[in-house]
Amino acid sequence: MLLKLTNLTTLYLGGNQFSGSILGSIANASRLVRVDFSNNNFTGHIPSMGNLPSIQVLNLEINELVSGGERGMDFITSLANSTQLQVFSMATNRLTGRLPLSIGNLSRQLSLLVMGENHLEGNLPGEISNLVGLTMLSVEYNSFTGIIPPSIGTLPNLQNLYFHRNQFSGKIPESFRNLTELYEMGLKSNLLTGTIPPSLENYQHLQILDLSVNMLSGTIPREIFSIPSFGKLLNLSWNRLNGSLPEEIGNLKMIQAIDVSNNPLTGDILVSIGDCSSLLYLNLSRNSFQGPIPKSLSELNGIEYIDLAKNNLTGEILASLERLQFLQLLDLSENQLQGNIPTGRIFNNATAVSLDGNPQLCGGLLNEIKIATRNFSQENLIGEGSFGTVYKGTFSNGTVAAIKVFKMEQHKAFKSFLAECEALRNIRHRNLIRVISVCSNSDFKALVLHFMPNGSLEQWLHERNKRLCIKERLEIVQDVASAIEYLHHDCESPVMHCDLKPSSVFLNESMCAHVADFRLAQILVNAANKGSVSSTLGLKGSIGYIPPEYGIGEGVSTKGDVYSFGILMLEIFTKKKPTDEMFTGEMDL
CATH class of the missing domain: 3.30.200.20 (Phosphorylase Kinase; domain 1)
Structure with a gap:
């Protein structure tokens, strides 16, 4: 069909479900200006585009296109004659191999070069710097290795640089100081080393700087915080940065998100951070910050997320944090905070606040319990x-x-x-x-x-869907006997359980028995003093399990537990409760 459409200038097929290969005859429509094949299911190799001198937009993204074989990248070389090309995207395909050096021969008018989310590898050709018209260079989510070509720093119009999720190594090139028009720079998740260049202060239009998940070291240069328009994201997390936060952080009046988590940063959390009046997200977790939580955090009226976990913060939690009406998550866990926990607004939402790991915090465990039980659901x-x-x-x-x-x-x-x-x-x-x-x-x-995952002995003896074999019953008897012997003979002061029964015995994942429920327990203060006890509760044992002498006013003793153990053992083997009607008359226990 394209053989006959020689006057065609625009071909939009994007956002359909077309499949199969892109036909090589597309080059016969030599007057094409805009071609969009994006968001389809096209497969196979990208054909030669050598006869499209007027093409300005070529969008092949989000398909299943491949580039295997020796000539798999020839389509890039063929575009050298397309001198009016301004937008070229081949992102989100299955392209593999190395980019040819001929990529530097593309149009000098090329503004957007988008190659992210493929399987491209090897070094990024420095010849890309020939494309002096580039405003966006996107190669994220590939497998590029080696250093970032210093020549990239000579692209005078570059505004968006996306190199994240590759394996670039070495330092951030010093030549990047020249990228004065840069709006966004994403170098996240690479293998970059060295320090953060102070020359980033030249980026007077910068909105997003993401250097996270690398191996950058040294201090955070204060020059970064001299960019008044810095308005969206500063992410330096998961690096090896040390030292303290620069006082100048408060200059970022427009910044919306700051993340410096997972570094060995030290010092206090600066009061000046409260001057970041547009801040919505603040993550300083997993560092070594110390000192109190600054009161100025309460002045971040629009803040939605604060994470200060896993530091060495001390002092009390600011009651003024209750005033932050948009705050949705507050993580102060694993610090050294103390004192009372505020009770207003976000602190009433157990799922929105994390305070665990602060042993000196009053009510800290209560908050953990609420979260663990889903607020006692x-x-x-x-x-x-x-x-x-x-x-x-x-x-x-x-x-x-x-x-x-x-x-x-x-x-x-x-x-x-x-x-x-x-x-x-x-x-x-x-x-x-x-x-x-x-x-x-x-x-x-x-x-x-x-926690005992197999529940109580009471359930195993009296619920229809549960059965214990003789071996298991014997082992449970031995376990309980071992526990009672320990309580009576091996504790500093003998302990009497006083309410031994099947519902006081629980079974773990291996069916090993554990005695619980010590609410009626009595501790023998002086075994030599006629068995006197320190009584914390009136005697309340369970009917059928307490010895007869307790009913006529005699004091509790270890012998009472032995009697209860005998009744328990009888129930284990007969599956009959001591209150069962069979135990009447001559069979009365």
Whole structure:
């Protein structure tokens, strides 16, 4: 068809689902000015374009075009006669191999050269610097290696430079000082070394500077912050930059995002950062910043994201941060903050604030618990008793825990909490539930316990869909006996559980039994003093499991736990509760 359309000047086929090869006969339409084949499914090689002297726009992006073989890049060489070419895009295809040196023979009027998202490799030809009309050079998401050609710095009109996601090495060329029209420079995710050139101050029109994920070292040059129009992004993260932030950072009145995370930067977070009045995103995490959080952060009225995690910050969290009405995420985790946690606005949203890893912070663990349990959601509820509710929680470090939250409105719940804390404070045994942490403030008490994925022994004995073989029952009996022996004979002061029953025994992933629920536990103060105990709660054991002598007012003793253990063992092997109707008359326990 194109053989006959010799007067055709514009051919737009973009945004369809055309497939197959681009026909070589396109060159017969020698008067073509604009060609757009983008956003299709074209495959095969790009044909020679040697007979298109008037072509100004050639857009081949977002297809499946390839360039394998010795002559796979000949189409670039063939465009040398297209002296009016202004826009050439072959981005987002499957082009491979090295760019030919003949790329430097393209039109001097070429403004946009777009080759990103292919599989191009080797050195970037320095001959590209012949294309003095370039305003955009885009080679991102390829596999180019070697140094960035210094000759690129001689392109007088260059505004957009996209070299990110390649394997360029060496230093940022000194010749880049000449790119005074630069608007955006993206060198992210390469292997660049050396320092950041102070001559970047020459970029008086700069809006975006992304040097992240390289191996740049040295200090951040203060000259960067002398560009008054710098308005969008400064990203220096994931490098090896040291020293402190320059005081001049406050000069960036128009900047919207600053990211210097994952560097070994030191010193205080500067008060002057509060002068960055247009800031929406601030990431200073994973450095070694110290000192307090500056009050000036509260003056960033439009800020949406603040990440100061994993530094050495001290002092209190500013209550004035509550005023930031657009703040959506605040990460202050893993610092050395202390004092009270503010309660207004964002601090009421457990998923928006991260404070874990600040052990001296009042309420810090509570916030972690809220996040871990999705604010105590019903779907995380795994059990409930008279004094507490148990939730499954997953913490930010991946730890899965059972979180027992005490019902403080219940009479004696506070004493129950104290009893468990006292009993569990110094005991360590493989068959006792392990306490990970304790959370306690004026109106909230919780124990963070090791999670038992196989639930309670009560479930395994009395739910229809669960079965225990004889071997498993014997092993559970041995585990419980081992725990009770430890409590009675190996603790500094003997501990009596006082409420041993199947619902107080939990099973881990290996079906190893762990004794839990120490809310009624009693600690024998002086074994030689007629068995006197320090009583934290009135005796409340469970009917059927407490020994008869407790019912006539005799004091608790280790023998009472032994009786309860016997009842428990009977239930394990008979699957009958001690309150079952079979245990009446002559069978009365």
